[in-house]
Amino acid sequence: MINKPLSICILAAGKGTRMNSDIPKVLHNINGVPLIHFVIKKARSLKPEKLILIVGYKKDLVKEVVREPYVEFVDQDEQKGTAHAIKQCINTLYRFNGNTLVLSGDVPLITQSTLNKLIQGHENNGSLASILSANINNPSGYGRIIRDHNNFVKIVEHKDANSNEQKINEINSGIYIFDTRTLCDKISLIKNDNNQGEYYLTDIFQHINKDMISVFNTKNIDEINGINTLEQLNNISSKLTK
Numbered sequence: 001m002i003n004k005p006l007s008i009c010i011l012a013a014g015k016g017t018r019m020n021s022d023i024p025k026v027l028h029n030i031n032g033v034p035l036i037h038f039v040i041k042k043a044r045s046l047k048p049e050k051l052i053l054i055v056g057y058k059k060d061l062v063k064e065v066v067r068e069p070y071v072e073f074v075d076q077d078e079q080k081g082t083a084h085a086i087k088q089c090i091n092t093l094y095r096f097n098g099n100t101l102v103l104s105g106d107v108p109l110i111t112q113s114t115l116n117k118l119i120q121g122h123e124n125n126g127s128l129a130s131i132l133s134a135n136i137n138n139p140s141g142y143g144r145i146i147r148d149h150n151n152f153v154k155i156v157e158h159k160d161a162n163s164n165e166q167k168i169n170e171i172n173s174g175i176y177i178f179d180t181r182t183l184c185d186k187i188s189l190i191k192n193d194n195n196q197g198e199y200y201l202t203d204i205f206q207h208i209n210k211d212m213i214s215v216f217n218t219k220n221i222d223e224i225n226g227i228n229t230l231e232q233l234n235n236i237s238s239k240l241t242k
Helices: 035-045 059-066 082-087 112-125 180-189 201-207 230-240
Strands: 006-012 050-055 072-075 099-104 129-135 144-148 151-156 170-179 213-217
Touching: 006 035, 006 082, 035 050, 035 059, 035 099, 035 112, 050 059, 059 072, 082 180, 082 201, 099 112, 099 180, 112 129, 112 170, 112 213, 129 201, 151 201, 151 213, 170 180, 170 201, 180 201
Parallel strands: 006 050, 006 099, 050 072, 129 213
Antiparallel strands: 099 170, 129 170, 144 151, 144 170
């Protein structure tokens, strides 16, 4: 057990247009509790030295709801993708000597156990970057993990995947851990030459030695489910009450 210092960045800047609401996605309630609080609680359980919440759409409202002294806010005033969001954190992270975990503010069922396994595996392997994946029957909408003879090659977003890549069932959960220095050094290399014109954090893996990247697969599919619609919100609400 190595236990390097840990920082955590939570992506929470988006509006969530498919929610059909003016409320920021992370402020929608699950059983009376804002969605973002479930993710912050899981993040705090890991005892990070830094806990950064990236806010954008109606950021003042999000800050008012969170109001936690241990949370540091970073503004992403223009939503240009996940890599652009993390890039806003670099001034805060570049002197941090340890690992940085990236979480999504709309994935409330992720477990402390799985995150601990991801962190420990990352450290035990001496990896510079690690990805949490899962195999699901219907991977539509998710980025795919591309392998060659079981070795990680890249992540392809669903909208950029060709017909063969769309048949792959191993998907990217959107949860990662990086050596912080590597994250800071490589984030600026990411380009936005894709169908969405966005800066994907997943493209950072093209700039890291593949031998230094690990992929950890979770069998608990529910815990990596994100929320993009009110129907998904209701489904996850029912699981949290069981």
